[in-house]
Each structure stands twice: as structure tokens, then as C-alpha cells.
Amino acid sequence: MKKYHIAILGVTGAVGQEMLKVLSERQLPIKKLHVFASKRSAGQTLHFENQDLTIEELTGDCFKGIDIVLSALDDEIARQFLPKAVAAGCLVIDNSSIYRLNEAVPLIVPEINAEDIKKNQGIIANPNCSTIIGLVAIAPLHQRYSIQQIVVSTYQAVSGAGIAGTHELEQQIKELENQDAPTIDAFQYQIAYNLIPQIGGFDAEGNTSEELKFQNEGRKILHHPNLNVICTCVRVPVIRSHSESITLYFDEDFSIEEVKKLLSVAPGVKLIDETDDIPYPMPLEASGQDLVYVGRIRKQKINQQTVISLWCCGDQLRKGAATNAIQIAQSYIEQN
Amino acid sequence: MKKYHIAILGVTGAVGQEMLKVLSERQLPIKKLHVFASKRSAGQTLHFENQDLTIEELTGDCFKGIDIVLSALDDEIARQFLPKAVAAGCLVIDNSSIYRLNEAVPLIVPEINAEDIKKNQGIIANPNCSTIIGLVAIAPLHQRYSIQQIVVSTYQAVSGAGIAGTHELEQQIKELENQDAPTIDAFQYQIAYNLIPQIGGFDAEGNTSEELKFQNEGRKILHHPNLNVICTCVRVPVIRSHSESITLYFDEDFSIEEVKKLLSVAPGVKLIDETDDIPYPMPLEASGQDLVYVGRIRKQKINQQTVISLWCCGDQLRKGAATNAIQIAQSYIEQN
Numbered sequence A, B: 001m002k003k004y005h006i007a008i009l010g011v012t013g014a015v016g017q018e019m020l021k022v023l024s025e026r027q028l029p030i031k032k033l034h035v036f037a038s039k040r041s042a043g044q045t046l047h048f049e050n051q052d053l054t055i056e057e058l059t060g061d062c063f064k065g066i067d068i069v070l071s072a073l074d075d076e077i078a079r080q081f082l083p084k085a086v087a088a089g090c091l092v093i094d095n096s097s098i099y100r101l102n103e104a105v106p107l108i109v110p111e112i113n114a115e116d117i118k119k120n121q122g123i124i125a126n127p128n129c130s131t132i133i134g135l136v137a138i139a140p141l142h143q144r145y146s147i148q149q150i151v152v153s154t155y156q157a158v159s160g161a162g163i164a165g166t167h168e169l170e171q172q173i174k175e176l177e178n179q180d181a182p183t184i185d186a187f188q189y190q191i192a193y194n195l196i197p198q199i200g201g202f203d204a205e206g207n208t209s210e211e212l213k214f215q216n217e218g219r220k221i222l223h224h225p226n227l228n229v230i231c232t233c234v235r236v237p238v239i240r241s242h243s244e245s246i247t248l249y250f251d252e253d254f255s256i257e258e259v260k261k262l263l264s265v266a267p268g269v270k271l272i273d274e275t276d277d278i279p280y281p282m283p284l285e286a287s288g289q290d291l292v293y294v295g296r297i298r299k300q301k302i303n304q305q306t307v308i309s310l311w312c313c314g315d316q317l318r319k320g321a322a323t324n325a326i327q328i329a330q331s332y333i334e335q336n
Helices: A014-025 A075-087 A110-119 A129-145 A163-177 A209-222 A256-264 A318-335 B014-025 B075-087 B110-119 B129-145 B163-177 B209-222 B256-264 B318-335
Strands: A004-009 A030-037 A045-048 A051-054 A068-071 A091-094 A123-125 A147-155 A228-232 A242-250 A269-271 A292-302 A305-314 B004-009 B030-037 B045-048 B051-054 B068-071 B091-094 B123-125 B147-155 B228-232 B242-250 B269-271 B292-302 B305-314
Touching (some): A004 A014, A014 A030, A014 A045, A014 A318, A030 A045, A030 A051, A068 A318, A075 A091, A110 A129, A129 A147, A129 A209, A129 A242, A129 A269, A129 A305, A129 A318, A147 A209, A209 A228, A228 B305, A242 B228, A256 A269, A292 B228, A305 A318, A305 B228, B004 B014, B014 B045, B068 B075, B075 B091, B110 B209, B110 B318, B129 B147, B129 B209, B129 B256, B129 B269, B129 B292, B129 B305, B129 B318, B147 B209, B256 B292
Parallel strands (some): A004 A030, A004 A068, A091 A123, A269 A292, B004 B030, B004 B068, B091 B123, B147 B228
Antiparallel strands (some): A045 A051, A242 A305, A292 A305, B045 B051, B147 B242, B242 B305
16 A cells, blocks of 8 residues: 655644644554644654654745645745645645635535545645534535525634634633733733634625635535525634534425434534433533534424524534544545 | 612622612612512621611511512522512512513513513513523614514523622632632533533423523514524623624615614614724623623625624623613603
């Protein structure tokens, strides 16, 4: 079996660190793992399985001999370096948002549209974290009944803003205990004991960039160009795992037992109900897991429509980023 | 002008304490304020304006001579004592849930349906806290355009569970810092750095009692028996003020400027937009306020419907409980 030179770009960030962890858990045919970061971190040593890996500096000509690039770079740096990786013949799996809506770039959640991987021209995009988590929960229902419309409100953890986000919540809690003014840097306002209904910048209609991703990326991943999504994204003082309150509208009627049965066998989903240790998903429980926890499933009939509500939680650093990227790599390797 | 003997029942709880504070801020024609609590607290002294008030024991025959009773008692104790207050001739304004859907009892948000007060037969019910906060934000739109359907996801503060809720969050944060296991008592699970999608008990369809209140109480308050509400209630690690992500469906079309104009002059609403110090409502900002902060207003056209999304925050101990009860008393006094 072919073995691959795999590289992680941005290995010192929250997602890069998680990629290293997920790679060590999964059996990929790795010939050699290369880890890259900015000049500042170059030369440092990382432990991976039984090896010590030296962080190399990310440069324009560091991609020779690499087969698969897992990129956890920010948008701006991704834009600068990823074309060079493609030119060097790498398959790039990109966690940034810059290529996601590019028609030449497949946007993949392996449980949903792994077959789109083969359309790649050197880059495969990893979707937005809250989009991945929500879609894993609802795609099994869409594939069976066709969703007309989605209303989603998110409850997003501070680590979605990287290591700095986690640090800021912890620091603010300590500062408030000492009756010091909380340091505000990673987020727009105090996040400790507060909620911030803004993730990303605003468009002219008042939507944040994070809110637009669910519809835009969801349409592409589900191959459903008319999907309507009404999305509100909120940062909450939780360290890890995003949660989502989702309401789905269908034209068809069906029973809630059917919904639960579909979800109980859906790939990537852990259905949580009263028969489990916990009766519903919570971010603390979903953290460190690769499955999206789905529960609180309810059905209403309103006018001619069947309305399903559910609540899901997923680790946005794992399934929402690192795990999904590595699952894409696994699917790519299997398809080759 | 007539002056009233006013009593607070349950004065030592989170809502009772807030009633005392709100009464001291507002100019009610009080002849004498009487404060009642359980035997445990009886005899203690409370400061109110320039007086020292002695807490009296709540008993079945403590209501003689009282004109208006503001009750912050729990459901069970309310059920035991409030009929005795009515029998003694008091007007009872009840913050518990036991009478809210009783047809003989008006359920009042003074900004919306103050005229229903006169139908009272001795008891007026104060609605559920998240229902009050959401309805203050949306009633001005319903009155103009008629809402067909509401989807609401709540982000509810720990003080909604009383002083014990606040204490538990603070205690858990300290315990986790010391690497001790968090004490779990007021809530079902750890709330520090977590979310709990359960407030109240479950019905057979999987709805919590808190989730059913928005539709049931909303229909009564808005005089809109066909209103459909899809509600998901979630406890978040915020000390004070409930927040709500609300999506509203209308058959009529209108501009977002019209919506903002309506909300900018709506009673009880503080419209927050990019022209304010903060660009959107946050629970930290709404805390200690009587107005419901409304912002993040967006419009979409989906099929034949106009869909408005908004985000609101309100202090659930004040407008969601104490302030609303005292506004009911004020309206009652004015109407007499």
C-alpha cells in the first residue's frame, strides 16, 4: 500500500494541535509527517507517536515531496501559501474559508458528500465548523425527506477563536474574581458571564460572515441550491464544543420514530435520548469526541408542514475542523 | 390620592429582593410596605427607603388590611397561600406559574395588554420571564403585521433558578479552579463552561415546561389563539439576563426600516443598533435595566413570507419578574 508524506501547516494553533492528536489516533498510511509553522516556532520539537518532530518554517518552497497538506492556516496566510503547495503537486485540504465557495474546489463532509472529493483540482476545502456540526445532524433527514428551510441558533465555544479565545475566557474569570477589569482582546466584548451575538464581520443586511456560511456552504455540500437558512451565531462562555438549536421544515409528513431511527444509524451521529447516561447533548460531553451528539428531537405539525426541532453539540476543533480534514484525507486515500 | 398597603411574599428570594429594589425606585402610593417570608427568615430586618422593615412570617391569616399582594412564592407555596389572600380581599399579583392559564385570571405584560387587568377576580398573573422578554420585543410587530409563527431559542441566565443558581455557577468555577469536582445541586448537570438544554420537566412530546410557556402564555397575552411557537430553552453560564434568538414569520411584506421605526418607539423596548455605544444587545448590558434590549434585526423573504430575525436581552429578575409585577400594580392603581 502506498504511504504518504503528510504535512500539517500551522501546527502550533488550536486546530493544528488537534490535527496532530487526531492523526495519532487514526491509522493513516503515513510515510513521514512534516509539521510547519511560522518562523517564530520553527526549530521547536513536537512529540508524535514515538517520534520527535521538528517544526519547520513555512516557506514558499517547503512543499517538495509532500503528498497531502493539511492546512490550519488563517485565511490570509492560506491565500499566500496554498497555491504554492498545489503548484508543487500536493493535495491540499484547507481549513480556511477562502476556497470553500470556489466552484473548482470540493467542499466536503465525508459522511455527506465524500464522492465530491474526486472532482478536486488540487484543493479540497474543509467547511466552517458550525456548518459541519449542524449538517452532520441534519443531512440524514434531508437525504430522506428533503429539507425546505432551516432556522439555526448557535452557541459557540470560545476555542472557536483559537487558543487566544480560551485564554481570554480563563483570564477574564480570574480578573473578575480579583475585581480587576477584564482584558478584552480576542473578542469584541467581555465573554465571561456574557454572550456576544457576533462572530465575524457584518454585511449590509446585518448578517455576520459566520451566519452566511451555514446557507452558502450547506447548499454546496447538500447539493441543494434552494436551501434557505436563517442563522444566528452567538459566542458563549463555554471552552469547547459548539451547540446548535435547529428547526427544520419539511413538506412531507413522517413520524418522530422514523427520525430517531434514521439518526440512530447515521454516520457521524450519536443519538442521545432518555435511554443514555445523559438525556440530551451538552458541550462538556461532546468535547474530545468525533461524533456529533444529537438529541431533544421534537416534532410539530404547523399548517401543511412537518417541523422537526433538535439540539446538537459537536467538538468544533475535532469534527468541526481537524477530524473532518483528516477524514477527507482518509477518503481521498481510499478513493485513490 | 388613595394610598395602599402593599405586601411582598417571599421577600428573601431573588425575585422578592428585586421587588423591594424596584419598589424603592418607582413612585407607588404606598401607605405601608409589608414583607413576608418563611418562619426561618421572620424577625430579620430589611432596609427600604428610610425605613427598617421587619420580615413577618407568611401565614394563612397574615393578609388582613393588605390591599395589593406581590407574590414571589414558588408554585407549591403560592397554591397554599394565595387563595387566602384573595379571600381576605387582596389583589394578588402572582409571579408563580399556577394561575397563568386560568381563564379567570388575566395574564399581563402592561406594555401589551394592560386593559385585561380589569377582568381580574382577585388574581393577576405575571407571565414567565422569557415569555415576557420575548413578547415585549415582538408585540409591537405583531400588533402591526400579525405574526404567523415564531421560532425562539433562549440563552437563560443561572439567576433564573434563583439565588441558588447564581451561587452554584460561582461555586463550580471556584471548584474547577481548585481541580475539585463541581457541586451539582441547583441544576441537573455542571453549568460552568457548559450548556444545559433543559429548564423544567419534560412532557410526552419531549418539550420542557419552560418551552411550552412561550406559546401558551403568548397566545393569551397577544389574544392570538392560533400562534405557533417553536421554542428551545437552554441554560447558559451567564449570571443575569436572559437572551433570545427569535425568528418571526409574517404573511405581509414590509421594510426593515419600518420594523426598526416601530421598535424605536415601542414601550419597554430599547432598540440597539450600530449608532449605539454597543452595536447589539448583550446580557451584561441589559442587567439591572427595565427595558428589553432588541437588536440584530434582519429581514429575509422566503417563499411568500417575510421573515424577521432579532436578538433580545432582558433582565429576567426585573422586567421578567419584579418590574413587570410592579408595573401591573401601577396600572391597576391607575385604572382604579
